[in-house]
Amino acid sequence: MKTIASPEETRALQKPERFATPAIPLRRAWGALFVFYAVALMLNAASLHRNNQHMPYGPVRTFWVSVTEPLANASSALGLDRPRQFLYRTLGAALNP
Amino acid sequence: MLFPTTAFAVFFFLVFNLHWALAGRPRARKAFLLCASLFFYGFWSWKFALMLLGSAWVNHAAALRMDRLGEDAASSRRRRRLVIAVVAFNLGLLGFFKYTGFVVADALFPLLRPLCVALGSEAVWALVRIQEEVYPWLARIVLPVGISFFTFQALSYVVDVYRRRVSPARSWIDFANYLAFFPQLVAGPIVRAGTLVPQMEDMPGREHPIEAARAVFLILIGLFKKIVVANWLAARLADPVFAWPERFSGPDLLLGVYGYALQIYCDFSAYSDIAIGAALLMGFRFPDNFNAPYFATTLQDFWRRWHISLSTWLRDYLYIPLGGSRHGARRTYVNLFITFLLGGLWHGAAWTFILWGAFHGLYLSIERKVREGLHIPERGALPTRGLVAFLGRLWIFHVVCFSWILFRGGRMENVAAMLEGIVAWRSRVAEVTLWGALPIAMVAVGFATQFFDGGHLWGVIRRVSTRPAWAVAAVAAIVLTAILSLGPEGVAPFIYFQF
Numbered sequence: 001m002k003t004i005a006s007p008e009e010t011r012a013l014q015k016p017e018r019f020a021t022p023a024i025p026l027r028r029a030w031g032a033l034f035v036f037y038a039v040a041l042m043l044n045a046a047s048l049h050r051n052n053q054h055m056p057y058g059p060v061r062t063f064w065v066s067v068t069e070p071l072a073n074a075s076s077a078l079g080l081d082r083p084r085q086f087l088y089r090t091l092g093a094a095l096n097p
Numbered sequence: 098m099l100f101p102t103t104a105f106a107v108f109f110f111l112v113f114n115l116h117w118a119l120a121g122r123p124r125a126r127k128a129f130l131l132c133a134s135l136f137f138y139g140f141w142s143w144k145f146a147l148m149l150l151g152s153a154w155v156n157h158a159a160a161l162r163m164d165r166l167g168e169d170a171a172s173s174r175r176r177r178r179l180v181i182a183v184v185a186f187n188l189g190l191l192g193f194f195k196y197t198g199f200v201v202a203d204a205l206f207p208l209l210r211p212l213c214v215a216l217g218s219e220a221v222w223a224l225v226r227i228q229e230e231v232y233p234w235l236a237r238i239v240l241p242v243g244i245s246f247f248t249f250q251a252l253s254y255v256v257d258v259y260r261r262r263v264s265p266a267r268s269w270i271d272f273a274n275y276l277a278f279f280p281q282l283v284a285g286p287i288v289r290a291g292t293l294v295p296q297m298e299d300m301p302g303r304e305h306p307i308e309a310a311r312a313v314f315l316i317l318i319g320l321f322k323k324i325v326v327a328n329w330l331a332a333r334l335a336d337p338v339f340a341w342p343e344r345f346s347g348p349d350l351l352l353g354v355y356g357y358a359l360q361i362y363c364d365f366s367a368y369s370d371i372a373i374g375a376a377l378l379m380g381f382r383f384p385d386n387f388n389a390p391y392f393a394t395t396l397q398d399f400w401r402r403w404h405i406s407l408s409t410w411l412r413d414y415l416y417i418p419l420g421g422s423r424h425g426a427r428r429t430y431v432n433l434f435i436t437f438l439l440g441g442l443w444h445g446a447a448w449t450f451i452l453w454g455a456f457h458g459l460y461l462s463i464e465r466k467v468r469e470g471l472h473i474p475e476r477g478a479l480p481t482r483g484l485v486a487f488l489g490r491l492w493i494f495h496v497v498c499f500s501w502i503l504f505r506g507g508r509m510e511n512v513a514a515m516l517e518g519i520v521a522w523r524s525r526v527a528e529v530t531l532w533g534a535l536p537i538a539m540v541a542v543g544f545a546t547q548f549f550d551g552g553h554l555w556g557v558i559r560r561v562s563t564r565p566a567w568a569v570a571a572v573a574a575i576v577l578t579a580i581l582s583l584g585p586e587g588v589a590p591f592i593y594f595q596f
Contacts, residue, residue, distance in 0.1 A: 022308070022310065022559060022562040022563075023306030023307055023308045023309070024306060024307055024309050024310075024562070024566055025306055025307075026117060026303050026304075026305065026306070026307055028309075028566045029307040029309040029378070029566065030114075030117065031566065031567060032309060032566035032567055032569065032570035033110075033113065033378075033570065035567045035570040035571055035574075036313075036570040036571070036573055036574050037106075037110060037574075038574075039570070039571045039574035039575070040574035040577050040578065043574060043575065043578040044577075044578055044581060047581070048103060051103070083575075083578060084578050084581070084582045087578070087579055087582035087583065088582045088583075091582070091583055092582045092583050092584070094535075095325070095329060095535075095583055096329070096583075096584070096585040
């Protein structure tokens, strides 16, 4: 597409040097995303499993509960569900009684 | 499919992986992205996903036809007729789904009732029978999620093609991907065709570096603003106060209004942040949509900071075509008023939204007149620091808060009750007051989240991005866990979904 961008549009996308944020190669971003999901999953597996158990009964619920149950058990065995429980007990419950 | 849900997390994980895995196969990649966006939208309704495809086809076909026509008089007339037809198509689609109920039930019938009473009992019974037929039909019209946003994007495309500012997209699928791109489909930002279509035509390859630190930062900030701040302010302050204003004292009503001001900012800017961050991870760049709006010193400044994509759209496709400021002061004020009146109507089909828009249009006109009277240039002349700036910010914050009463009030009776309670500074009605350390702290936290806008924390992002990517990812997952543990159970929809 040929465009005649307005100066504002150009400025909006081409930030000045002081606002430029570094970028990383795709391979590293990809790896980082896997690490993010893996850590987030282990820290929140118990809560995810509880949410899935509240789904309406049916094949979808059965599938997701079977996926999250071993993860929740592993998370519990490793004590990785405790940080979230601690945060909820100390702050979360006070914010959302 | 809402952003802060497990379903979206799984969806995005799959889409991100396949999007980059298909980087060496552009056609398959574009088809996959379109299918993913339609799946995202079809989560609400597959019928509306088909409607979106149909809209993409009509708009792109019209743009191609307009581009092929020459500059001679006959072709110019044909181009003009075509752009009018396709603009009418887009506005007709928006009007049917969004405004039919309002026009019929809140405008037409209230006008007909006194007329029928004057004509006699037969006319009254005829009107009653018509209402009994029409109301059930009106109730079946369901507003497609995000229709206001993608309609405005389609309009900007066809008008820019007509004005020869952009050429049509190389292929229909590039335009369809622009219109349906899932991060910004449902609640913006309203990205211009000239910004996003070229990125869809030449999608980033595997050599394209990812601004991962900024993307993750934006997504986490957005989740914090939505899950922790906006949801709390809605449940504890704004919703009770706006639901039963008669039951609250003046100070409680004021705190409720402050709560709503920060709720709508955190809610809406959170969606934009997550949308921009998700798009960045996929290699696409969107412009910012918010820039610390409650730090504005004038209302004009506020509209350069709030929902920037909408305010610039209204300026370029409504205010300037109406004549802008080119035809004298009086015409400028009229153009401002009309632009914001229609901007209010865009937000919702109710008299309170129209009143909200009219208020902003009127205030902006008065502000412009005062500035011209005092010979203050449009930009850069007002102080940004010191007592004058502070008082200006305080004043404009309260002007905007007043307008939020109109915006959120829902019905005129509610708006009147809110204003009556605040103006009369009604003393405490019930034993319990909303004022307390936690509500004040949450309002303050909501206000402080504006420091994440406009690049204030770019230094932090740059420092974070010098760390190993896997370490940043692990810390981000911990931060996400903290955010989720501080939020309530369940997910409230984003406010702007209703628009």
